Structures are given as C-alpha cells and as structure tokens.
Amino acid sequence: MRLSKSFFYTIREDLKDEDSTSSNLLLRAGFIKRSSAGVFMMLPLGYKTLVNIENIIREEMNAIDSLEMAMPALVPMEIFEKSNRDQIIGDSMYKLQDRFSRPFALAPTHEELFAIAGKSAVRSYKHLPFSLYQFQTKFRDETRARYGLIRVREFIMKDAYSFDTNDETCDDSYQNMRKAYNNIFDRLHLDYRVVKADSGIMGGQLSEEYQAIAPIGEDTIVICEACDFASNLEVAPAPTLSYTYEKSGESIxxxxxxxxxxxxxxxxxxxxxxxxxxxxxxxxxxxxxxxxxxxxxxxxxxxxxxxxxxxxxxxxxxxxxxxxxxxxxxxxxxxxxxxxxxxxxxxxxxxxxxxxxxxxxxxxxxxxxxxxxxxxxxxDVRNIQESDTCPHCGHKVSFNNAIEVGNIFKLGTGYSEAFDLFYSDQDNKLQPVVMGSYGIGIGRTLAAMVEQHHDEKGLNLPFNIAPYKVSIVVIGTKDEAQMEYADQLYRDLEKQGISTILDDRNERPGVKFNDVDLIGVPIRITVGKLLSEGLVEVKLRNVDASDNVEISELNTYINELITNLSK
Ligand SMILES: [Zn+2]
Incomplete structure (x- = not known):
C-alpha cells in the first residue's frame, strides 16, 4: 500500500467516549468505523486483519476435513418456528416481512439451515459422519451494544456443524473440533481458557467456551491455580462447606x-x-x-x-x-x-x-x-467464591474476567428431529443424526487480541495477524534517490509476498513513525540521508533500538527477521 495513493487515516487523540481499549485503538488506527450502535464498517486495514484471522481458521477447519460453504442470512421465520427458537431467542432476533407480509428473520445462528442441508445428503449410516462450516454475517438485536466489536448487532461468525450416527462418534467429531480450536487460538497468540459452560439458547448436552482473558470481559471464569480446572462461573460446581460452631441447645x-x-x-x-x-x-x-x-x-x-x-x-x-x-x-x-x-x-x-x-x-x-x-x-445451587477451593484438587481458585471468543456444543438430536434429519442404520431402522455446533466470533476475536496485544503507542498484534508486516518510511520525499530506492524496495518486498506499506506521504517523520506504530507494523525500514552511504535504518515495533543495515544485505536481514517473528 502506497500511502500517498491509498485510503488511509488515523486519529491522533484518544476517543474519550469509547468504553474499551480495543474499540478506541481500532477506531483510531482506521481499522473500523462505526456505522450505527453495534454496527461497524471494516475498513481496508481492519478487513485485511480479519482475513488473516479467517485464513488461520480456514486452514485448521480444512485440516479436519470440514467443508466450507455459505448459508443465506435471510431466513423464513417458519424455520425458526419449527425449532421454537423464534420464542427462545425472542427479541434478540431481527424480524422482518417481505412485501407480501411473509415473515423472515436475519439469522442470528444457523443450526436449522444446516440440519436442512444435512438432510439432502443423508440417507443411510454410510453417509455419515461429515462436517460443514461457513463464515457468515449474523444479526442479534442487542439491547445495549458496547465495547466496540465485542457486543455488536451484526458480526461475522465462523460456524461449523458436525453430523454423526451416534453419541460416541459425535464425541470424536467434538474432540477433533476442539483440537482444531486449540490450534486456532494458539496460532492467534491469545491467552485463553477452555471452560465448561451452559448450553443456553443452543440447547444440547455438553458445551465448552473459549474465553480470552481480558479485564473488560463480561464473563467471569474460575480457574484453578494448580490443576486444569477452568469453568464459567455460571456452571462452576461449588464445594459443600462445613461449619465449626456448635449447637447451643437453646430453643427457637x-x-x-x-x-x-x-x-x-x-x-x-x-x-x-x-x-x-x-x-x-x-x-x-x-x-x-x-x-x-x-x-x-x-x-x-x-x-x-x-x-x-x-x-x-x-x-x-x-x-x-x-x-x-x-x-x-x-x-x-x-x-x-x-x-x-x-x-x-x-x-x-x-x-x-x-x-x-x-x-x-x-x-x-x-x-x-x-x-x-x-x-x-x-x-449445589450457589456460586463458587474466590475463597472456595478447586472442586477437582482442593487448591486455590482465581476469578478472571474474560471475553467469549468461541464455543463448542454437542447438540444431540433436537435439531435433527425438528427437521426430519434421519438416517437408516445397519438394521435399516431410522435414527436421528447427532449434531454438534461450533462457533468463533471473528470481530470479537480481533477485539480480544487487541485487548491483549497493545501498548501506549497503539496496536501490537502478533506478526501473523498484523495487516502489514513491513513499513518503508521515506524521510526525504523530495529526494529523488530516496524515493526511487524506496519504491524499488517496496516492489521487491511485495513481489516476495511480504505485505508492505510505503509511506511516501509528504509528512513529518514523527507523524509517519507514530502512524505505523499505531497500526502496529512489526518491522520499520527508514530511508533517509544515510542512503547516500548505502545504509537504511531497520527498527522493530517492539524494540527501542534500531540497526543501520547495508542495502546490499537488507533483503537477507529482513527475511531473517520475518522468520524469527513468525515463530
Ligand atoms: Zn484444581
């Protein structure tokens, strides 16, 4: 991206009205723009970042043989009536009518449509198992949109659905998906916990959440400091306490x-x-x-x-x-x-x-x-407290605020039965397909990453997610040699597939440095006066010191940096 010829802006001052670090920084860095409460434009930088996140998810989903597809967002209301979710989701569902007064919804989730799609492919047990996924826009009529991309009315979700013959094979699908999710959130460098959760509006038997630790998180998760126990407060088992005082024998x-x-x-x-x-x-x-x-x-x-x-x-x-x-x-x-x-x-x-x-x-x-x-x-009908001990091992527990970025559910057969998704087993008996449902909120994941990866200068996203990996800042934009060299370097890096920003704007160096730091470009190359001695300055976003590098060695130097940063 050549800044002099690109859509690009940043906002220097903190946005005082923003209620989260991530919304403040994403708005200031020009990644997103609010269109209405809880609805956002994904501007080029934000969109490129989202695509980087999506591609990691896509790789891990493809690796477990899930197939990508796309469902419509506009869904006839009768489909949600059949699963009773028009009632269960209630006012959180955007309901509308077409010109003939036929009721529709903007889908808040897609279990129903996937059950209907599954029905077309399933006749016998031989057609199972399989799984499908999509990246799709979902709609939820939140009463109070807040925290930027965290509580929104329209958002992109990766949702996947597994289809199995019985509970045991569904368990295999669930565990495969769980591994893929662990890989995804590891690769996104999130500090997260997988916690037991309530199935809520999805229904079903087993459910776990992927919770990213962050002070603004609206969920409270309980973590044991000694064993791997981690649970949403909502479902964390509380120990039975004993009390030491004795009976007085006095009457009421x-x-x-x-x-x-x-x-x-x-x-x-x-x-x-x-x-x-x-x-x-x-x-x-x-x-x-x-x-x-x-x-x-x-x-x-x-x-x-x-x-x-x-x-x-x-x-x-x-x-x-x-x-x-x-x-x-x-x-x-x-x-x-x-x-x-x-x-x-x-x-x-x-x-x-x-x-x-x-x-x-x-x-x-x-x-x-x-x-x-x-x-x-x-x-057990009480909340576990911070003074309680771990229900598994008896050690201390700690409470943490967290943002739910993903969830996995064993749905059972509720949707299959509602939508007539049956297969004939080996004895030719009709059985309902056992389904699982697996979601990741993409924008919310980005927000959680920003909550965890930022500093006083701005965004500091991991290298694999940063929208641009290298910036070339030209100091003397009127200097022909500097501009010519920078332009050639820009084309060389782009040719190697390295996303690069060429800051060829006629701005003060301080402004340019602040901008690439605010966006969070991991490697900065400054082309200035030293070029006449065959040198450019290379600086990492997260290191204060910089190096002067011979231009003849620059390509090797940058590629080594990238190899290290990609680890
Ligand atoms: Zn424990």
Missing part, C-alpha cells in the same frame, strides 16, 4: 430486628457471623410457579443452576408475589411455614443454630436447626 426465639436490611445488618444486630444466617430467596418461573432457595448467609444464588433445576427461566419474585404466593414478606423470608417448594444449597446441610427470617416484617428467628424446617431437596 423470635427477635425484633427493626431497620435491618442486609445480611451484614442482621448479623451485626444479633451479634452473629454472617455464616450463621440462613438466607431465603423466592424465585418465580413458568409464569406463576414459585420456589424458595435456602443459602448460607455468605453465599450467592447461581441463577443458571436454579434455572437448570426447574428447567425454565427464573426471576426473583416481586414483593407482591412474596406476600401473595409465599405467605411471607420481602427482607424477612424464612423457611418455617413457607407454603412453597423449598430447596437448599448443599452447604446448608452443615449449618446449626442459625438465624432465619420470621416471615413477618422486622422479625427474625434465632436458634433454628435443620429439624425445624422443611427442605424438599439439597443441591
């Missing part, structure tokens, strides 16, 4: 506790530890069903675990509902005389002489024990 007493709101208030008022309090929450599900959840005062409810238990979306019951359906009062709920189903977290099993709400305003009960209350079931 109702205590007036005015003006106390929080667990800490109650504990302080009664001169107890917070872990001597039993917290009772009431949740609503399936429109009008209610459930009470008992937790140790130190613990927080994990709504994902609760939702899985009741097999429905859950929400905290309103104050009115608590009065009407649970026969209690918000802030003073307790498990005695509650008239709804009551479950308790496993750690409650080891509590004694605890404090509960008295189901009337401004009153608590003390000296309560398990035999005084009714619990329908004990289960």
């Amino acid at each position: 007493e109702e205590v007036h506790t005015p003006n106390v709101k929080t667990i800490e208030d109650v504990a302080q008022f009664l001169n107890k530890k917070t872990n001597q309090l039993l917290k009772t929450l009431v949740y609503k599900y399936n429109d009008n069903e209610f459930i009470a959840i008992l937790l140790n005062g130190d613990h927080d409810l994990n709504e994902t675990k609760l939702a899985k238990y009741v097999n429905a979306e859950v929400e905290p019951a309103s104050e009115e509902d608590i009065v009407e359906y649970a026969n209690s009062v918000a802030g003073f709920i307790g498990p005695m005389d509650l008239n709804i189903k009551t479950i308790a977290d496993n750690s409650v099993m080891n509590m004694q002489d605890f404090v509960i709400g008295a189901n009337k305003k401004d009153y608590h009960k003390v000296n309560v024990n398990l035999e005084d209350i009714t619990v329908d079931e004990y289960l």
Whole structure:
C-alpha cells in the first residue's frame, strides 16, 4: 500500500467516549468505523486483519476435513418456528416481512439451515459422519451494544456443524473440533481458557467456551491455580462447606430486628457471623410457579443452576408475589411455614443454630436447626467464591474476567428431529443424526487480541495477524534517490509476498513513525540521508533500538527477521 495513493487515516487523540481499549485503538488506527450502535464498517486495514484471522481458521477447519460453504442470512421465520427458537431467542432476533407480509428473520445462528442441508445428503449410516462450516454475517438485536466489536448487532461468525450416527462418534467429531480450536487460538497468540459452560439458547448436552482473558470481559471464569480446572462461573460446581460452631441447645426465639436490611445488618444486630444466617430467596418461573432457595448467609444464588433445576427461566419474585404466593414478606423470608417448594444449597446441610427470617416484617428467628424446617431437596445451587477451593484438587481458585471468543456444543438430536434429519442404520431402522455446533466470533476475536496485544503507542498484534508486516518510511520525499530506492524496495518486498506499506506521504517523520506504530507494523525500514552511504535504518515495533543495515544485505536481514517473528 502506497500511502500517498491509498485510503488511509488515523486519529491522533484518544476517543474519550469509547468504553474499551480495543474499540478506541481500532477506531483510531482506521481499522473500523462505526456505522450505527453495534454496527461497524471494516475498513481496508481492519478487513485485511480479519482475513488473516479467517485464513488461520480456514486452514485448521480444512485440516479436519470440514467443508466450507455459505448459508443465506435471510431466513423464513417458519424455520425458526419449527425449532421454537423464534420464542427462545425472542427479541434478540431481527424480524422482518417481505412485501407480501411473509415473515423472515436475519439469522442470528444457523443450526436449522444446516440440519436442512444435512438432510439432502443423508440417507443411510454410510453417509455419515461429515462436517460443514461457513463464515457468515449474523444479526442479534442487542439491547445495549458496547465495547466496540465485542457486543455488536451484526458480526461475522465462523460456524461449523458436525453430523454423526451416534453419541460416541459425535464425541470424536467434538474432540477433533476442539483440537482444531486449540490450534486456532494458539496460532492467534491469545491467552485463553477452555471452560465448561451452559448450553443456553443452543440447547444440547455438553458445551465448552473459549474465553480470552481480558479485564473488560463480561464473563467471569474460575480457574484453578494448580490443576486444569477452568469453568464459567455460571456452571462452576461449588464445594459443600462445613461449619465449626456448635449447637447451643437453646430453643427457637423470635427477635425484633427493626431497620435491618442486609445480611451484614442482621448479623451485626444479633451479634452473629454472617455464616450463621440462613438466607431465603423466592424465585418465580413458568409464569406463576414459585420456589424458595435456602443459602448460607455468605453465599450467592447461581441463577443458571436454579434455572437448570426447574428447567425454565427464573426471576426473583416481586414483593407482591412474596406476600401473595409465599405467605411471607420481602427482607424477612424464612423457611418455617413457607407454603412453597423449598430447596437448599448443599452447604446448608452443615449449618446449626442459625438465624432465619420470621416471615413477618422486622422479625427474625434465632436458634433454628435443620429439624425445624422443611427442605424438599439439597443441591449445589450457589456460586463458587474466590475463597472456595478447586472442586477437582482442593487448591486455590482465581476469578478472571474474560471475553467469549468461541464455543463448542454437542447438540444431540433436537435439531435433527425438528427437521426430519434421519438416517437408516445397519438394521435399516431410522435414527436421528447427532449434531454438534461450533462457533468463533471473528470481530470479537480481533477485539480480544487487541485487548491483549497493545501498548501506549497503539496496536501490537502478533506478526501473523498484523495487516502489514513491513513499513518503508521515506524521510526525504523530495529526494529523488530516496524515493526511487524506496519504491524499488517496496516492489521487491511485495513481489516476495511480504505485505508492505510505503509511506511516501509528504509528512513529518514523527507523524509517519507514530502512524505505523499505531497500526502496529512489526518491522520499520527508514530511508533517509544515510542512503547516500548505502545504509537504511531497520527498527522493530517492539524494540527501542534500531540497526543501520547495508542495502546490499537488507533483503537477507529482513527475511531473517520475518522468520524469527513468525515463530
Ligand atoms: Zn484444581
């Protein structure tokens, strides 16, 4: 790219309104431009970078014999009605009508269409397994687009789908895909973890996420410092705690506790530890069903675990509902005389002489024990905490913010059954195809890479992803010898397949240096006065020092640098 003749701009100042480092830098470096909230133009530099990411993904997908294809983005609504995802995805789906009022959607995901495509190729078990993938634009009507490319309304996704005869072969496909994903994110030089996850709107049995560690990440992942345990907080198993205090033998007493709101208030008022309090929450599900959840005062409810238990979306019951359906009062709920189903977290099993709400305003009960209350079931329904130990090995765990860049799902047969994707087995019996679904958000991956690879000068993407590998900065643009040499060097490097920027603009050197550093060009060659002595200056983006190199040795020198940087 010859800058004097190319679309190119940078923004010098920080963009104060941006809520993430990656959006600030990508906008300033002229990689992207916002078209509306959560929708971005991929400008030439950004597009070239995305293609570099895509090509690595493409190589790894092809290496496991997945075939690339392309699905339409415009999908008749009846297809999502068949899988019930018009309801499940709900308002996050862009819904529209054509001129004859026929309903369509801009596809937020493509499991349905791939099941339909699979049906055309599958008659018997002999036609399985196989897998397909695409790079496709997806649409999600996010209520709050934010963090630049991280939470967007339109984005490119690589999605792949595997088709198998049974769970065991699906497991092989899943593991192959997992290996390919590990290769991809290794080659992208991301600091990531593969974590157990909730299947969410995809449905299905097993699911794992690829999470890139970053402070702005909206997910919390729990990592063991000793073993390979890593999990999304949503699904991380929490250990069952034991408590050391002993039974006092005193009988239950109702205590007036005015003006106390929080667990800490109650504990302080009664001169107890917070872990001597039993917290009772009431949740609503399936429109009008209610459930009470008992937790140790130190613990927080994990709504994902609760939702899985009741097999429905859950929400905290309103104050009115608590009065009407649970026969209690918000802030003073307790498990005695509650008239709804009551479950308790496993750690409650080891509590004694605890404090509960008295189901009337401004009153608590003390000296309560398990035999005084009714619990329908004990289960793990709390969030793991940083003070907890690893559920696998007992070592310390740490919490990290992370950006979900990819996910892999064993879908089971839900979509196959909905779309009549069956094969005849060796006994000529019809069986549903077992599917898997595997996604990578391309723009989000780029943003996560920028979050991890930047410095005060700008973007600092890994060599294999940087849109341009070498820049040639001409100091004396009016000097014929410098311009002629730089132009020849530019053509030589491009001929060797090395993406090069020739900065032949009539600008001050400082401006040019700042620009190539902001974009993150790994190797800079400065052509200036020293050229008359047969020398040019070579500098690496990440090293302060520079070298003067004989022009006769320059080509070898650059190629050695590239070999080293490509490792
Ligand atoms: Zn561990």
